[in-house]
Amino acid sequence: MAGHRELESQAPLAARMRPRTLDEFLGQESLVxxxxxxxRAIEAGNPGSMILYGPPGTGKTTLARLIAQGSRAHFEQxxxxxAGVADLRRVVGEAQERxxxxxxxxxxxxxxxxRFNKTQQDALLPHVESGLVTLIGATTQNPxxxxxxALVSRVRVxxxxxxxxxxxxxxxxxxxxxxxxxxxxLSPAIEPExxxxxxxxxxxxxxxxxxxxxxxxxNAEPDPSGRRAVTLPLAQEALQRRVARYDRDGDxxxxxxxxxxxxxxxxxxxxxxxxxxxxxxxxxxxxxxxxRLVILAAEDIGNADPxxxxxxxxxxxxxxxxxxxxxxIPLAQATTYLACAPxxxxxxxxxxxxxADVEKGMGGAVPNHLRDSSYRGAEQMGxxxxxxxxxxxxxxxxxxxxxxxxxxxxxxxxxxASKTGTKA
Numbered sequence: 218m219a220g221h222r223e224l225e226s227q228a229p230l231a232a233r234m235r236p237r238t239l240d241e242f243l244g245q246e247s248l249v250x251x252x253x254x255x256x257r258a259i260e261a262g263n264p265g266s267m268i269l270y271g272p273p274g275t276g277k278t279t280l281a282r283l284i285a286q287g288s289r290a291h292f293e294q295x296x297x298x299x300a301g302v303a304d305l306r307r308v309v310g311e312a313q314e315r316x317x318x319x320x321x322x323x324x325x326x327x328x329x330x331x332r333f334n335k336t337q338q339d340a341l342l343p344h345v346e347s348g349l350v351t352l353i354g355a356t357t358q359n360p361x362x363x364x365x366x367a368l369v370s371r372v373r374v375x376x377x378x379x380x381x382x383x384x385x386x387x388x389x390x391x392x393x394x395x396x397x398x399x400x401x402x403l404s405p406a407i408e409p410e411x412x413x414x415x416x417x418x419x420x421x422x423x424x425x426x427x428x429x430x431x432x433x434x435x436n437a438e439p440d441p442s443g444r445r446a447v448t449l450p451l452a453q454e455a456l457q458r459r460v461a462r463y464d465r466d467g468d469x470x471x472x473x474x475x476x477x478x479x480x481x482x483x484x485x486x487x488x489x490x491x492x493x494x495x496x497x498x499x500x501x502x503x504x505x506x507x508x509r510l511v512i513l514a515a516e517d518i519g520n521a522d523p524x525x526x527x528x529x530x531x532x533x534x535x536x537x538x539x540x541x542x543x544x545x546i547p548l549a550q551a552t553t554y555l556a557c558a559p560x561x562x563x564x565x566x567x568x569x570x571x572x573a574d575v576e577k578g579m580g581g582a583v584p585n586h587l588r589d590s591s592y593r594g595a596e597q598m599g600x601x602x603x604x605x606x607x608x609x610x611x612x613x614x615x616x617x618x619x620x621x622x623x624x625x626x627x628x629x630x631x632x633x634a635s636k637t638g639t640k641a
Contacts, residue, residue: 229428230392230427234388234392234398234427235279235282239287242283243423244377245276245377245378247378259284259288262288263288264284266345266350266373267353267354268360269353269356270355270358270359270375272379272422272469273424274380274422274424274425275379275380275422276377276423277356278326278328280377285353288351291323292323293308294325294326295308295325295327296327296328296329297328297329298329302336302340306340308325309344309350311323312344312349312350323349324353327353329357330355331356331357345371352372354372359468378421379421380421382416384423385426389407389426392431393430400430400431403434405447406444407430407433407446407452408446408447411451412447414449415429415455425456429456432456433452436451469499473495478509481513481517481556482517489556490553493506493548503537503540503544506548507537507548507551510532510551510552513529514528514530516562516565517560518555518560518561519565520632521561522559528554531547532551533551535547536548561632566631567631579621579623580620580623581621581622582622583621585600586618587619588600589601590604
């Protein structure tokens with residue numbers, strides 16, 4: 218037991234401060250606050266199978282351990298990165314023996330469950346469905362996208378959110394004043410500006426804020442009284458870069474590009490530039506950003522400003538030519554231009570409606586007067602007969618049927634008046 222305590226004392230602060238009870242568990246009150254359904258199920262010892270989904274440092278592993286502790290079940294942990302079907306078979310076999318001999322149920326915690334392939338996830342299904350194992354999966358990726366539907370349908374999905382600034386501040390205070398697991402024995406104190414910096418850069422990640430705090434306290438020189446003051450420079454040295462919750466294949470990727478697109482579409486250049494900066498900072502592929510700008514120019518601006526599309530294409534070509542970090546400049550130019558440009562999605566709506574009609578089988582033969590009459594024998598077949606040449610009429614325009622007979626009169630392109638008074 219003494220050896221265990223010694224090992225625990227040498228663990229990182231984030232591991233030492235891991236909550237031991239649900240009352241210590243911060244930041245997920247909507248899930249495990251007093252009276253909440255999940256908390257009641259945990260306290261009743263019957264939580265059921267679930268997937269815990271959220272960014273790093275929100276307490277997924279800790280919550281799984283608290284659930285196992287409350288249910289008095291045997292706890293098995295696998296990491297999907299290193300585990301395979303053979304490991305699953307071993308756990309299932311031991312769970313069967315444990316239940317048969319001792320009437321003890323098994324909770325199987327699988328970290329990064331989204332990394333299991335389809336075969337591995339399929340192997341879980343019968344044992345989750347029969348209740349032989351209570352599955353708790355943890356993932357930073359959206360399980361509705363990255364896990365097979367058959368597995369998701371057999372579990373409940375709970376989303377854990379990044380901790381609030383107030384939650385992170387409470388975590389810092391708890392670590393500084395805890396004499397058993399925290400840093401109180403080092404007589405630490407933290408300046409408000411240093412705490413604000415750690416909280417801001419941790420971006421809702423409890424592990425990051427505690428790691429940064431521990432590093433800053435350990436690097437602080439004790440004064441004659443033994444007090445260690447954490448200043449802003451020490452905090453900046455301990456945590457030098459914002460914790461990026463961004464994955465090119467994950468929710469942060471899609472949520473950020475969605476915010477970027479909607480900000481440009483909503484004519485907010487400041488918000489658009491912010492989301493562009495977030496993507497660049499996270500190392501997003503410049504070609505992905507450039508493609509979105511080209512699409513935005515055609516979809517949301519269109520003929521309201523015909524210069525938007527060539528400018529977006531030029532920005533894409535320029536960005537690829539120079540590469541980062543300079544690529545940020547043409548990308549920013551295109552972003553701000555598109556955000557400030559007048560908007561029209563008339564062309565986008567028109568092609569979608571026309572495609573929908575074609576996919577429904579609408580649109581008969583090409584009307585005879587519109588058919589090709591340039592080849593020998595076309596005149597004898599009546600091809601092109603009755604066609605009115607627009608340039609023979611005033612203004613170069615003449616009314617005649619251009620759509621197939623079953624779509625005659627159909628209106629796809631409905632331009633709206635732009636700020637300049639023209640229609641686009």
